[in-house]
Amino acid sequence: MLKWILRILLLLALVGAGFLIHDLTRSVEIPEMNVPGKLASAYVEIAKESDIPWPYLAAVDEVDQGYQEVTSKSIRQTAARIREAAGEKRPGEKGARRAIEQLFPTEKREKILRLAESYTWSAAPLGENYAFPFKKGAEVSYGDTWGASRSYGGDRTHEGTDMMAPKGTPVRSVNDGRVVAKGWNELGGWRLTIMDGDHPQISFYYAHLSRYADDIQTGAKVKKGQVIGYVGDSGYGPKGTTGQFAPHLHFGMYVRESTFSPTREAINPYPFLRVWEKE
Template structure:
């Protein structure tokens, strides 16, 4: 009996090892999130309402003349062009790929599709029913602070977006998910990391909290819109340090190259926030 149990354990371990190797081999390159914030809502609209997958539109534009001269009207016109090429009203990712092969040269199409697939892996929440981390009646100010220089703890680029609000302002979870880390971090102060339920390769990071909401613990499941903590100014020192900067939420997005990869890479959250805030203003929150 013990011999059979041992064999089953060995088979299980071997199976897990094989799956891990397979998963790592399927890894996706994490893209730079180059979609401009002022266009994010238009790309989200193209997918949610027009029916054209936004990663393929964005990748088409990014691989062509870039985003500089684009506006909402042109983005939606490109979406209509893809629908016409596909001969369908609403396109799957596969439909979008076939449309691109018919619209642009083969070599260009392959480059666009590769970028689009990486956006689909790393940035799908842009066009889905995620929430802005603050209620509409909160006074919140933010800009694109990605890559700004930071010097505390050594010279480093900023890996997130800072959203300034009054100390104690409630912070909402942008998604359904599970808390995978909680506690003090010298740079982030009181912080939380929540792994997304829908896309477990994606984690959302909330830092510099004043305090946590009740019943927030590592391993806890949270629902989209649930209050998880409150804006603070904690961090940049030993546990309990406050007052080193103006109160704000540091919001980060981290993505794994494959489902079980131990490594995470930060991408710019600004376009996500702009799209989710626009949906909130239009009354389209999920």
């Protein structure tokens, strides 16, 4: 009897190791984050209600109609179609995949499923319990500045969201994670990069700080909601340069195609901020 128990435990360990290796070595295409900020919260809310992961709801609308004329009502209608095709009130990921395979022709179905998988990898924090970078009631304003033109350091596009706030306003970590970069950057001024503890392929970038919070060092672990620094106007010049623009936090989000990929892609953090602010 003991021998059989040991064999079962060994088999479970091997299966678990196989899943871990697959997760660490798989490579996923990083898509543009095209989910409209005004709809992001609706996708998350309806996903919780219907037990259909939001990446599948969003992928259907993105591939099928490019988010044209999509509303909260139409998202609920999409969820209802998926539930009906799956034959379950709470279909989960497996049921959603099965329903999409029934509802759409081959080419469109493959695009939807591929996009949903990519969002599941690259945009998981949208539907999870992350913190807004500022405490409730802070004097902050922001819009979708992704892709806006920038000229300092050469013509380029903006890879983040600028969040305007008074100099010295505390900035919070949006996640549990680890500080992987700290110090001066010519474009970002005093900046921090924090790797996500739950999704190590994702990291968050905080730039133009006036100073760091105490005990924030490279390699340090931080907790969600912990103050990591303070809004400033540093950057756009040699070390210590300030005053080249109005005080604000530049918030960026970067994703690797695989856990060990040396390169990373920037994705638009604006929809995430809209969801986290509401939560």
